[in-house]
Amino acid sequence: SSELTQDPAVSVALGQTVRITCQGDSLRSYYASWYQQRPGQAPVLVVHGKNNRPSGIPDRFSGSDSGDTASLTIIGTQAEDEAVYYCHSRDRIDNRLFGGGTTLTVL
Amino acid sequence: QVLLQESGPGLLRPSETLSLTCAVSGFSISNGYYWAWVRQSPGKGLQWIASIYHGANTFYNPSLKSRVNISDDTSRNQFSLIVRSVTAADTAVYYCARLAITEEFDYWGPGTLVTVSS
Numbered sequence: 001s002s003e004l005t006q007d008p009a010v011s012v013a014l015g016q017t018v019r020i021t022c023q024g025d026s027l028r029s030y031y032a033s034w035y036q037q038r039p040g041q042a043p044v045l046v047v048h049g050k051n052n053r054p055s056g057i058p059d060r061f062s063g064s065d066s067g068d069t070a071s072l073t074i075i076g077t078q079a080e081d082e083a084v085y086y087c088h089s090r091d092r093i094d095n096r097l098f099g100g101g102t103t104l105t106v107l
Numbered sequence: 108q109v110l111l112q113e114s115g116p117g118l119l120r121p122s123e124t125l126s127l128t129c130a131v132s133g134f135s136i137s138n139g140y141y142w143a144w145v146r147q148s149p150g151k152g153l154q155w156i157a158s159i160y161h162g163a164n165t166f167y168n169p170s171l172k173s174r175v176n177i178s179d180d181t182s183r184n185q186f187s188l189i190v191r192s193v194t195a196a197d198t199a200v201y202y203c204a205r206l207a208i209t210e211e212f213d214y215w216g217p218g219t220l221v222t223v224s225s
Contacts, residue, residue: 033211035153042202042218043153048211086153090210094166096143096155 002026002091004099011105012077020072020102022087032070034063035086037101043086047072074104082106109134111203111216119197119223125190129203129216130183137161137181141206144177144188146199147218154199158206159186193223 004024012018022032031050035043045054047063060075070089074081087099115127127144136142143158157177158166165177171190179186190197200218207213 030210035212042215043212044215045211045213048207048213049209054213088153088155088210088212095168096158096166096206096210098145098153098155101152 002093002095002097004032004087004089004097006085006087006099006102008100009103009105011107012074013107014079015076017073017075018077018104020074020085020104022070022072022089022099023068024089024097024099025068026089026091026097027065027068027070029092030089031065032063032087032089034061034070034072035088036081036083037086038083046085077104077106079106109205109214111205111214113201113203113216113219115201115219115221117219117221119193119221121194121223121225122192123223125188125193125197125221125223127188127190127201127203127219127221128185129187130185131205132184134205135181136179136184136186139208141166141208142179142186143204143206143212145202145204145212147202148196148199151199156190156201157188195223197221198223 033048037043110132141158144156176189202218203216204212205214
């Protein structure tokens, strides 16, 4: 099916590592990209492709994939990383899909 | 630097037609990228609406395809979205974005809030 599934909420202690996952059949064929959205702001691309970060994104953000699941990992999570994270991919018939979003809380 | 800026009416009545424009600066929309619209209903997630590539190639979310149309104007370096017969369910922040061939939305506009209310 053409859907991407994310856990609604995840929490992490300051300075620790957190993994946010995204599951969907399309991820067996296409890479995911990941977006950070803070309240009242537009989404920002943080990871895309095999594991690429745009200029200005800290190297504590990384991406990986296995089968039908893509993951965004943040190592040494900072307070400013608290946000909603969305995954995105496409399917075989040119639909672009977003996951439902994961709210990351930094404790 | 690539900049995108949405413009739209802000408030519409049910059954009216929504018209949005995205002005692009710092990059030519003729230069080999898709250009897209994404919306976000209040308190909800992101929903891809439509994309356009080289003017003639358009792609639509199946759930919206019957009511929307995406087009571009290379002479003004902008692209547009029309949504017909709007309802309260179309109330959202509408973002325009650049979509790379490698499938990431790498630049976004700040978004414009559209409210549908009688």
